[in-house]
Amino acid sequence: MELQQVRYVLAVAETLNFTRAAERCLVVQSALSHQISRLEQELGARLFERTSRRVRLTAAGEAFLPAARQCLEAAERAAAEVAAAVGEVRGRLAVGLIPTVTAVDIPAGLHAFRERHPQVRVSLRVGASDDLAEQVRQGALDVAFLGLPPALRLPGVTARELARGRLVAVVAPDHPLAARARVGLRELAAEQFVDLPAGTAGRAQTDLAFSAAGLVRDVAFEVTDAAYIPRLVGPGLAVAMLPAAYVPQLTGVAAVEVADAPTRVETVVWSRAGHTPATAAFLGLLGVPAEPTS
Structure with a gap:
């Protein structure tokens, strides 16, 4: 098994197209296909199902990918260590x-x-x-x-805390709360929220704070990208809670301090x-x- 063969397999697995994979690897398609066929013969199993309309991984191909990625990463790391x-x-x-x-x-x-x-x-x-x-x-x-929430520990990685900060409420400029200097979680619980999907670390810090206060809030909008949250807050569709240090970068929204706000740890x-x-x-x-x- 050669590293180049492994690279070709990963390229096809990521593009599901032999032509695009060959373009990515800067080789002609016939050479890429030949090397993958050689590897399949060596392994005694087909890694891809090929038809005139599509390419997809076989069960053997799915099993091959994790170790193949680790193999390439180890080779690249070894070369980088020698250079260093x-x-x-x-x-x-x-x-x-x-x-x-x-x-x-x-x-x-x-x-x-x-x-x-x-x-x-x-x-x-x-x-x-x-x-x-x-x-x-x-x-x-x-x-x-x-x-991350302060108590969250991530398995399988090494972590270092960089900073801690509190969340603030973010509302539309004409929202009744925009004129307030401070608000509490109980008042915010009456509002409709936009937040990250349930179960994510970014969502957990706010969910835990409301839960600890014995409150239930209505998350009417879920988005996968926090950068989109102000786009829904600005027109008054919902309110949100975002890191105080991040909010000054935003336009078209108002920030209000939260008396019992949750803490977020940048890590x-x-x-x-x-x-x-x-x-x-x-x-x-x-x-x-x-x-x-x-």
């Missing part, structure tokens, strides 16, 4: 972050990183804390910046296996110590 030993930072840097992160300046850090380490391939994924943490655990991401997580050289260099530029706090 001779004073070079190479390989990849895959960063995940939530839209509301404020404890570190990710764009500024990436700008400085690219200037110092132009040979590193950088990718950036924006998503929900739960999904990003799982991608770090699986090795798809090297590092991720999350927002950076990385693999239990440790930092890659690129990850260590990036965190160093951000001023993030390498030692975990949880």
